[in-house]
Amino acid sequence: MTNVSIPELADFTESALDKAFASLEASAREAAAGLSGDEAVEAFRLEWLGRKQGRLNDVSSRWLKAAPPEAKKALGVRFNALKAVVEGLLEQAAGAGPSDASLKAEAIDVTLPGTRRLLGAEHPITRTLNEIVSVFAALGYSVGVGPEVETDYYNFECMNFPPGHPARDTQDTLVVANQERRPLRDRLLLRTHTSPVQMRTMEQQPPPVRIVIPGKVHRNDAADATHSPIFHQVEGLCVDTNITFSDLKGTLDHAMKALFGSAVKTRFFPSFFPFTEPSADVQISCIFCGGKGCRKCKNSGWIELLGCGMVDPAVFAFAAQKQPAYDPKKISGFAFGMGVERIAMMKYGVSEIGQFYAGDMRFLNQFV
Numbered sequence: 001m002t003n004v005s006i007p008e009l010a011d012f013t014e015s016a017l018d019k020a021f022a023s024l025e026a027s028a029r030e031a032a033a034g035l036s037g038d039e040a041v042e043a044f045r046l047e048w049l050g051r052k053q054g055r056l057n058d059v060s061s062r063w064l065k066a067a068p069p070e071a072k073k074a075l076g077v078r079f080n081a082l083k084a085v086v087e088g089l090l091e092q093a094a095g096a097g098p099s100d101a102s103l104k105a106e107a108i109d110v111t112l113p114g115t116r117r118l119l120g121a122e123h124p125i126t127r128t129l130n131e132i133v134s135v136f137a138a139l140g141y142s143v144g145v146g147p148e149v150e151t152d153y154y155n156f157e158c159m160n161f162p163p164g165h166p167a168r169d170t171q172d173t174l175v176v177a178n179q180e181r182r183p184l185r186d187r188l189l190l191r192t193h194t195s196p197v198q199m200r201t202m203e204q205q206p207p208p209v210r211i212v213i214p215g216k217v218h219r220n221d222a223a224d225a226t227h228s229p230i231f232h233q234v235e236g237l238c239v240d241t242n243i244t245f246s247d248l249k250g251t252l253d254h255a256m257k258a259l260f261g262s263a264v265k266t267r268f269f270p271s272f273f274p275f276t277e278p279s280a281d282v283q284i285s286c287i288f289c290g291g292k293g294c295r296k297c298k299n300s301g302w303i304e305l306l307g308c309g310m311v312d313p314a315v316f317a318f319a320a321q322k323q324p325a326y327d328p329k330k331i332s333g334f335a336f337g338m339g340v341e342r343i344a345m346m347k348y349g350v351s352e353i354g355q356f357y358a359g360d361m362r363f364l365n366q367f368v
């Protein structure tokens with residue numbers, strides 16, 4: 001379309017050049033006059049300044065090249081002047097602002113409702129877990145973690161469950177397949193409790209130790225109202241000189257009061273864990289009936305909440321293989337482990353553990 005409008009130039013005298021450029025400038029001004037909208041401005045730019053097909057490009061390739069050497073300078077000066085004029089016209093047209101149509105397309109209807117961004121919130125299990133951890137953090141405990149895929153050695157052997165020991169049957173275990181060729185102690189499994197991190201911690205640092213370890217654990221248990229094959233625990237370990245069962249009682253009594261309210265009482269009921277001696281189950285006075293006896297506490301007035309005990313010397317002996325300072329003649333300690341779901345169910349009156357995992361917003365929204 002453009003080539004047609006650039007006539008051949010035969011006369012290269014100054015006046016002929018003036019005339020030719022004046023007529024070009026006039027048509028550029030005419031074209032730029034009623035430009036409206038981005039598209040029209042762009043079309044103008046392409047028509048006049050386009051690198052390949054633009055009119056100015058044509059002028060340059062036809063006139064400048066055909067010009068006799070003595071006319072080239074006069075032509076070049078006029079060419080540059082025209083180019084500046086066209087560029088000015090383009091700038092003006094572009095700066096004139098968007099057209100009505102493009103304004104309309106971009107317009108914001110301030111009467112429409114905005115896009116609502118939902119606030120995230122902690123899952124009730126995460127919240128309970130953090131709450132437990134902060135109770136102990138306030139007592140000077142640090143926080144640790146360990147792997148969820150654990151070896152038989154850490155999960156069982158060094159926690160004083162020897163191979164083949166019947167105590168292993170109390171934690172029905174999910175094991176990683178095809179490891180029969182490995183020595184038993186190296187075989188991988190999904191940790192059944194957070195206790196292996198007790199040993200991992202002691203191997204890393206000499207006493208004193210005060211640490212809590214939150215984390216996910218797995219057991220090959222059928223799901224029912226109170227059991228899930230995946231759940232969470234918070235482990236605790238305190239090792240120092242002269243740590244006694246009274247320290248354990250005082251610490252856990254304080255923790256239960258911090259979690260469930262200062263009216264709660266605790267009692268320590270004899271129990272068994274291979275890695276603690278003596279061992280106890282901690283019971284709290286029923287938070288539903290205040291200890292009078294109800295359906296929730298099976299009329300006993302007490303609810304069993306966690307396991308604990310004094311660290312067994314056999315466990316210290318395993319730790320001492322890497323850190324000799326864990327000499328049971330010089331130090332002592334206590335450990336405890338609690339189920340986060342169980343505590344969350346108690347605190348919030350949830351009767352089905354599965355509700356925590358179902359992802360039903362009607363349930364979860366109650367905790368926001």
Ligand code: PHE
Nearest residue numbers: 193195273307308335336337
């Ligand atoms: N690891 C035990 C369990 O999962 C709980 C526990 C931890 C008991 C520490 C005593 C000391 O059942």
